Amino acid sequence: MKRFGLMLALVASACVAQRAAAVELLTNGNFEAALVETIDGWNLAEYRTADPNIAVNSAAIVGFANNPGGTAGEFGLWLRSFVGNPTDGLADAVLTQTVAAAAGETYTFSGEASFEQNHAAGVPFLDLLSPFGEVASPTQATFRLEFLGAGGAVLGSASQNVADDVFNGFGYSAVTPIVAVAPAGTVSARVVAEETGMAINIDPGQSAFYDNFSLKAASNPTSELLTNGNLNTPITQSVVGFEFVEAPSGTDTLALAGFANDPATGGAQGVWIRGFVAGDGTVKTSVPATPGAEYSFKASTRWEANYTGGLPETGTETMLELAFLDSSDSVLGSPVTLDLRTVQMNDGEWRNHELLGTAPAGAVSVRVSGIVTGLQVGTGGGLSAFFDDFSLMTTAVALNPGDFNGDGKVDNGDLNLLLGNWGANTVPGAWINGFAAPVDNAELNALLGNWGFGVGVAVPEPASLLLMAAAGLVSVRRRR
Numbered sequence: 001m002k003r004f005g006l007m008l009a010l011v012a013s014a015c016v017a018q019r020a021a022a023v024e025l026l027t028n029g030n031f032e033a034a035l036v037e038t039i040d041g042w043n044l045a046e047y048r049t050a051d052p053n054i055a056v057n058s059a060a061i062v063g064f065a066n067n068p069g070g071t072a073g074e075f076g077l078w079l080r081s082f083v084g085n086p087t088d089g090l091a092d093a094v095l096t097q098t099v100a101a102a103a104g105e106t107y108t109f110s111g112e113a114s115f116e117q118n119h120a121a122g123v124p125f126l127d128l129l130s131p132f133g134e135v136a137s138p139t140q141a142t143f144r145l146e147f148l149g150a151g152g153a154v155l156g157s158a159s160q161n162v163a164d165d166v167f168n169g170f171g172y173s174a175v176t177p178i179v180a181v182a183p184a185g186t187v188s189a190r191v192v193a194e195e196t197g198m199a200i201n202i203d204p205g206q207s208a209f210y211d212n213f214s215l216k217a218a219s220n221p222t223s224e225l226l227t228n229g230n231l232n233t234p235i236t237q238s239v240v241g242f243e244f245v246e247a248p249s250g251t252d253t254l255a256l257a258g259f260a261n262d263p264a265t266g267g268a269q270g271v272w273i274r275g276f277v278a279g280d281g282t283v284k285t286s287v288p289a290t291p292g293a294e295y296s297f298k299a300s301t302r303w304e305a306n307y308t309g310g311l312p313e314t315g316t317e318t319m320l321e322l323a324f325l326d327s328s329d330s331v332l333g334s335p336v337t338l339d340l341r342t343v344q345m346n347d348g349e350w351r352n353h354e355l356l357g358t359a360p361a362g363a364v365s366v367r368v369s370g371i372v373t374g375l376q377v378g379t380g381g382g383l384s385a386f387f388d389d390f391s392l393m394t395t396a397v398a399l400n401p402g403d404f405n406g407d408g409k410v411d412n413g414d415l416n417l418l419l420g421n422w423g424a425n426t427v428p429g430a431w432i433n434g435f436a437a438p439v440d441n442a443e444l445n446a447l448l449g450n451w452g453f454g455v456g457v458a459v460p461e462p463a464s465l466l467l468m469a470a471a472g473l474v475s476v477r478r479r480r
Helices: 412-420 441-449 463-470
Strands: 035-038 043-048 051-055 059-062 076-079 091-100 106-115 140-148 154-161 173-181 188-198 208-217 236-239 242-247 254-257 270-273 279-288 294-303 317-325 336-339 351-358 365-375 385-395
Touching: 043 059, 076 188, 091 208, 106 140, 106 188, 140 173, 154 173, 188 208, 270 365, 279 385, 294 317, 294 365, 317 351, 336 351, 365 385, 412 441
Parallel strands: none
Antiparallel strands: 035 236, 043 051, 043 091, 059 076, 076 208, 091 188, 106 173, 106 208, 140 154, 140 188, 236 242, 242 279, 254 270, 270 385, 279 365, 294 351, 294 385, 317 336, 317 365
16 A cells, blocks of 8 residues: 655755766776777787787778878778887787688789888898897788688698888888699688787888788689788777777778877877878767766877867867767767867877766767867878877766656656656656656655755645645555
C-alpha cells in the first residue's frame, strides 16, 4: 500500500541537490596509446627496435611522400628516422602485404625510395654532432619478398638493400627489383618494405620515403597482385578512445608525436597539428551523458611561432568544443566552444583551458573535440600546433524524486509532464527521472513530497493539485 498526504501549504525547499564526486570520463585523454593507421591492403607496424611492444610513431602515409611530388590526393610512406634517439632507443617501421602465391611461379617485387640529405640509412656513420655522436649508422632500409607455407612459416626469401640504389639528397629512385621463384609448399607471398634501427642524425633532412610498389607473376606480367601498391587509397586513423577525422581524407593533418607532449604533465606524446599540410582536422570522442549533470572539458594547447592559426591574415581556426548529443547524435542547442585565437599565442608556450556545460534534457552523450579548419601551409620554421591532456569530468547531480524532467527542480514543469502523461506505460522523451509504468499516484506522491526542491523561492501550490485533493486522491492503492 502506497499512501500520500496532500500538503496544504507547499514551501520551497532550501536544499541543494547532492553531487557525486568528480569522475574522469575519457579513455586515453593524455593520448599515450598508439595511433593506429589503417592502409588499404597493407599492414604498418611501428615500434622500438629493442621491444616490439613499445609503440612509436616512426612512419606515416602523407601527401608530401608521394612520387611524383605535388600530386593532390596521392600519398607515399614517410619514414621518420629521427624518432630513434639515445634516450628512448632506436625505432623500426615495417610495411607488409600478403597475397596468394603458387609454388614454382616466378615473382617480381619492385618499389621506389628517396633519402633526404642526412638520412641515417644512407650514411656509413652518424654525424659527430648527432645525439649519438660519430658512430656507425644502425639504420637499415630493406625491401624483401618472402614465400610462406600453409602455417605462415617463411619457406624462402630474397631482399634488396635500398641504400645500394638510393643516394642521400637525390630524390626518388627505383630500387633494384627482387626476382625470386616460390619454393615448394608456397601458398602466399609477403612483400616487406622496412626500415630498422632508425636513428636521429642531424638537420636538415633526415627522412626517407617509399612509394609505388608492385608485385607481378611471370606467367601474367600485366596483372598487378598488390592492393593499393601506390599507397594512394586514403587511410583511416584511430587512437584508443578517440577518432581522427581529416578533410580531405588522408591528408594527415593530425598525428601523434613525442614532441607534441606537454612535459609539465608527464607522458610521452600528444596530438600534432601539422602546419605544413593544408586541410581540416578534428580529434574527438563521445561518452554517455546524464541530463542535468555538469561537465568540465579541459585541454592543453601550444602554438609554434609561424602556426597559421595565430596569424591574423589567415583563415585558420583552432577550437575546443563541448557538445551534448541526442539519441540520433544530433547536437542539442549550441555547443560550448573556445576560439583559441582569443587565449593562445604563437610563443611556443603550453596553456591550459576549460569549457563548462550542463547536459540538457534529452542528452544521451557528450562529445569533446579539438578542431582545426582552414589549415594553411605556413612559411618559415615552427609551423605546428599541438593538443594534449584532454580531460572530461562530471559532477553528476543526484536527481531528486519528483524531478521528472531532470532540470534540478521540482516545479510546474514536472507537474505538467506528470499530468500530460497520466496513465502512460511508455516513457516520454522528456521524462528523465523516476518513471515507472503506469504513471499514477506513486509519481504524484514523489512530486508532492518534494514540491519546490531546488527552486530557491516559494512556489505557489498548483491548482491542479488542489483539484486532485478535492477529488479524494488520498491514500489510493497503486495498481502495478
